[in-house]
Amino acid sequence: MKNTMRILSVSAITVMGVLSIVTPTLAAMSATASCNALEGLSIPALAIGLATKGATVTSAGAVSSNDAASGAAHCLVMGEIYPLSTSEIIHPNTAHKTDVNTPSILFRVALPNDWNHKTLQYGGGGFNGTIPQVDRSSEDGIQSALARGYATLASDSGHKAPYAGGKANELWNSEALRNFGRQQIKKTHDAAQFIMATYYQAAPQHSYFQGGSQGGHEALIAAQFYPDDYDGVIVGYPAYNLEAMHLGSMDYGKTLYNARTAGVDGYQFNAKAGEGWISRPQTRALTRYMLGTCDAKDLALDGASDDMISDAGACQEFITQTLGKNLLAHDDSNPLRCEAGAHSQSTSAKVDLEPCLSDPQIETLARISSRYNLPDGLVLSGGLKSYGRWPMLDGIHIAKDDTVYLSQQEDFGSERGAFDAFQATFPSIDQYNIITQKTYSKPADILENFDPANWVERITTLSRWVDTSGVDFSHFRGKGGKMIHYHGGADVSITPYNSIDFYLRMTGQFKGNKDYLGMNAFWRSDDAATNDRASQNESVGVSGGVVDDFYSFYLIPGYGHGKGYYKASVDWLSALEDWVEQDIAPVNHLVSTDVSGNQLGRRPLCYFPYYPQYVGGSSDTTLASDYECRKLTDYQNLM
Known part of the structure; x- marks a missing residue:
């Protein structure tokens, strides 16, 4: 009108x-x-x-x-x-x-x-x-x-x-x-x-x-702190726990940079001596092993050989149980381990080109693939004491290559003179400056001088001001507010396990889910204890992963930080309108359209913990109608 x-x-x-x-x-x-x-x-x-x-x-x-x-x-x-x-x-x-x-x-x-x-x-x-x-x-x-x-x-x-x-x-x-x-x-x-x-x-x-990343965080802010002003929010890959996220990012950077000998072969970042740096060719080798092993088993796993692993748990289960392999082992069971656990080349430039991992590099991969625990005594907003692992062992594309559809993917690992990943180019240095209120501009300042244990009071104060880690949305839910939350499974800027953490704490507070956190294998057994549970309203039920009356979370395979191998284009606003204005809840089979140039076509979106499995009878994997939402295979953080 x-x-x-x-x-x-x-x-x-x-x-x-x-x-x-x-x-x-x-x-x-x-x-x-x-x-x-x-x-x-x-x-x-x-x-x-x-x-x-x-x-x-x-x-x-x-x-x-x-x-x-x-x-x-x-x-x-x-x-x-x-x-x-x-x-x-x-x-x-x-x-x-x-x-x-x-x-x-x-x-x-x-x-x-x-x-x-x-x-x-x-x-x-x-x-x-x-x-x-x-x-x-x-x-x-x-x-x-x-x-x-x-x-x-x-x-x-x-x-x-x-x-x-x-x-x-x-x-x-x-x-x-x-x-x-x-x-x-x-x-x-x-x-x-x-x-x-x-x-x-x-x-x-x-x-x-509506927002993504920090904007997704702001969507949660709108719902939690100003619920009377909003009827619904769209929460994309949210940076809801900035303090934990940046401390985890700093740890990520330290793990990698401290593993490169200072100044060797023209690397632009000086760091402590070490042998654990993982290069871009080596991360490609990791991705290619996972895809070559699991994607080819399309009928048993994802259901489609499409250069993408949608059910990472099934892939890890196949690798460990069927093949008897362990990508974190220091023995012959690790198909990526260099002979005797060491590179054959003598200079880092040549080492970077060898598609195998030394024992120090395996340790780097293990640490990055593990939950980061905050220093003792540091408890952030919402009771957080840890930050989720990075999805390096999920079979995702974690390094750019020359193909069109991966040219915009996020990066992990680098050739000499560059490192493109979110954490290691240190946008977290801005957070470091906010914490210390002094101006530093070099990664070495964080690598060598920063220990969050010395800044517990300041970080705790900042968390009260900026974090939205609590899961009490009772006012927003009580007034009929609706929340649609999504995250890409291939996000290496904000790990998808950060959103999975949020989902588990959100659903864990409701009726019939009190034991869900401790039993769910997406977390290690002690992770449920490190992040406080909330008791909000036990009369609310959870059906198939969706909080019935106000919250739905989608994990999108192949989707990175707003881009990636699979660029998911979704009409989130119409879905939210339908839920708020017509009481039509979002369901599995919200349709996503790929526009990345890799001709993946259309896929249904499945709310967590489900994924789109190909069930069509033909070789055409581009039709959303040929997929069904099947439950993801639970798996531990480490193999």
Whole structure:
């Protein structure tokens, strides 16, 4: 329905309990004129549910359908939410004393001419620092939110990224850090609500949140901390436990970098002497062994020989029990072990090209493939004391190669002079700087100088400000809120076992699942004890892995950190709409479309712990109708 409501003559509207007198305008004002009239709009501090000094619309301009990426004519609004303080003194009375400004929260809202009376708030990524696009094109046959008539909104989370003109130390500021941690979600939502009430003279009927990575974390923030503001959230591969995640990432980097002799053969990172570095050719050899062993057994395992292992547990079971192999062993049962456990070459450049693993490299693989336990005494938000393992033994593509469909895959291992994986290029160095509130820029600072055991109090405080590790969503669930959560099984930026941990704690708190955590082999027996269980509402049941009335989790084989061997294009928003607005719960067989160029076609999405198994009678594996969702094979972390 075409919306014709604009800024009317003098009228009174109430937003967040605040009476606002709208500037007199004509009811017949054009869309362009009514949009332009928003510029300079003052948003009172009381209209925002958390403490600020108010906000202002800094610009507003009409965007035609021809100029919009979405194809939807809209009013594009830019705004600024003001902080309470102008700056904060860091490290007073020391040589490191620093005066750090408190940035405003910069936000953007797209107000469609044809409004469907709904809003979608987008999350960011990494440490944010730029405003995500609110006018997005429709892709892979999935119509974008703005094209559907949604008012869309997003913010920079209250600071600028260095590449966008910000300073690297902005997140040392506690107000800026709290904004980034979660408060910007609410503040942006409320400022946008005021603008919509002014522009449309009406409130939205439904409000949703969608994001991946840090944006997935922000979706969880919306549901847990601001449940009255949202009807549903889409949680993609969430970085919900930033402190544990980055400490686990630092451990990952230390494990790898400490295993490379310093300065040898032109490597750009100096590290402690060691022989455990694993190169890109060696990670390719690991992937190729897993695929060559398991993918060929298509009828017994995944059901399709497609260069992808969907049931990693079945593959490991076949390798260990049927073949009697052990990829972590230091003997002849390990098909990847170098002869006598050592490389035949003398220089690291040549060693890197040998497709076998030395005994030190096997130890590196074992450590990375094990759960990371936090230092004694460090217990993070939600009771977390550990971080999930990396999926290096799951048969995933974990190193780039020259084929088209793997050119965008994430990387583990490297040729000389480069290392492309998320953890080892150390975006975690930003987290390190936030913890120590000092500026360091070299991986060696973390490798040699950082011990989280010396920063327990600071890390615990940061976890309270930024983490969303608890699984008590009783308020959100009680008001009818719905949550769709998904993660890629081939993600080596945020391990999928981090989301599996979340799923197990989420489902473990409900009726009939009290013993589920301890019995499920996706965790080792002691992992259930290291992460506190929650007791939320024992009257809620779990059917086939789905919390019946509000939560569903999907693990997508072959999908990485928003990209990968299998790029899953899913209409998550329609699924959420159906659940919230029509009480039609998402099920197995949500269809995903591959657009990666590897011609995998379409696959059903299966909620965890299920996966799509090929059951069709022909050799054509591209049709979703030829797959059924079968339960994954449980397996221990290590073989």
